[in-house]
Amino acid sequence: MRMKSLKRLAAAGLIAATGLLGAVSGSLAQEVTLRLHQFLPPQANVPKLVLDPWADKIEQESGGRIKIERYPAMQLGGTPPQLYDQARDGVVDIVWTLPGSNPGRFPSTEVFELPFMMTNAEATSRAYWDLFEKHMKDTEFKDTHVLGVWVHGPGMLHSKTPIDELSDLNGMKIRAPTRIINALLGQLGATPVGMPVPQITEALSKGVIDGCVIPWEVTPALKVPELVENHTEFGGDHALYTTTFVLAMNKARYESLPDDLKKVLDDNSGQEFAAFAGRTQAGADGPSRQIAVDRGNNIIQISAEDTEKWKEAAQPVYDQWVAEMKEKGIDGEMLIDEARALIDKYTNN
Template sequence: MKLTHLMAAASVAALGTAAQAQETTLALSHWLPPTHPLQTTGMEMWIDAIEEASGGGIAIEIYPAQQLGAAPDHYDMARDGIVDISFINPGYQPGRFPIISAGELPFHIDNAKAGSRAFHEWYQPYAEQEMSDVTVCLVHLHDPGTLHGKEGQLLVPSDIDGKNVRPANGTTARMVNLMGGASVQVPAPEMREALSKGTADITASPWGSLFTFGAQDLVQSHLDVPLYVTVFAFLINTDSLNAMSEENRQVMMDHCTPEWSEKIASGWADAEAEGRQQIIDLGHDLYAPDDAQLQEWKDATAPLVDEWKQTVTDAGIEDADAAYDAFVQKIRDADSMVE
């Protein structure tokens, strides 16, 4: 594999006859295993649609499992032209992308499918401000995640006190801190190692990802609520996009829409939801809070909303209250709000 093949400006471009479209090969890098449902049911479908719509003028090659760089580095990899397209979890760099972290707020989003479309629509006007050195193509969510512990009860916020917790993103890290826990910030591919070595007592994760990353045999206790979602984005190196023919560039942008964000998230959402029953089948302990206990969780996480508003105000948002209200309304209109 040659480095030149991976550099951003449309990796391979060949001029054929006048009747042939310009051909472009793009490198897409991500940090999930190649068997992950986001690749098998999402990325591959998206790529097939692009290749078909371009009449073979665009080819996209996938490099999974951190082959080209660590998970937290994927934004910079797209920005710097190390790859043409990258898949990122903005929450792996807490504080760097405060606006998009609205989607991480606990007890807000409970539907990764329609929620992905709605969140993309809400974030789109902010993307150029917050991620101006790349082209934001897709913005989507995973199915709601929760907390999974090695032992002991997971029922009320005080159960987090004094524990080491691997959060999913910067917002869940702050949640853990508010409850008296210590956050151990490692990406999902390192979840199993953190649990097995005792670095983490508890991990945040959607249900199915426990199996994807081999952690299902290291946890026994599960908080049975839709606690949070994580936001993801597909980014395109802007020079790569601009180097494409006008026709190919339009094909790419036609596949960078809220509708495609929902499509690419849907298969993964289904797979994550199936994981809960798999955990039940293993005989694990699921703790479902009653109404009063659930209110304890909501009260404990409520300060995160005001923290988000202050953070985005500091980042240049003139009316954080209006931005938050628009976010909630967009999610509610999509029937994706935790009520």
């Protein structure tokens, strides 16, 4: 009997030891939960086509050790202009936002928002990443760990009354996303109204604005084709404008990760991710445009020849921006030259 009892005790001890080892090995797996906060509803194209696939890939390549919780439409509180500081301060772990939501804070990014600067979203996003690494990473964005930067596809006008030529803009209240686009609209004769993208739907429906500038891809989520009947596109090789984005992570949170999990994030960051994000976001333009076409909306196309008149009218925006950059100790002309050279390089590759 005594021998059987000893055997039972030994077996129980082995089971307990095995359980303890399992618990230790489980803790070594170091599961990490990261909270991703952004301003668009979950069904919008950027979360659906860019952010969710990116987060899914991180989870998969980490073997499940990283979990990314997604919080759309400002579910964790605050307003879109507060997103960057939420990442900087550790209120959340990762944010997707517009640098331009904080006017004057990220001045170098504005070079890509200058009128008729961008060609296509992939080439311009690659150029943006290069310029970010050279001029912005250790200065304007030094307070966070940046995972990606990119731009959307060609920005255009959506309005309640037709915009066939420059003079049609006179006195129209047009929503703009950033300081530079506000300046552009003002220079072209409109009354610019700055507001975050989630406010567009209500502002259009209540008549606060007569139109807005956004790319095609976000129009369905905002019900724009239902609220306006006119959409003005531009010919030529360069778009009227684009907007810069950043996917930023709390620096301390990134640095706290073990090296192998940092590598998972690193492998899904940088220029190739920028190119993917820009290309994918712009890729949703066509299907979104078709929604407006199917509704019978008025698609206005400014010819390449007439677009040159818009370019000439927009030139003072460049001059003013260069002067503003000089006051900040930034060589605006140099940034313009570098951005153009990089965009041309990646457009023609």
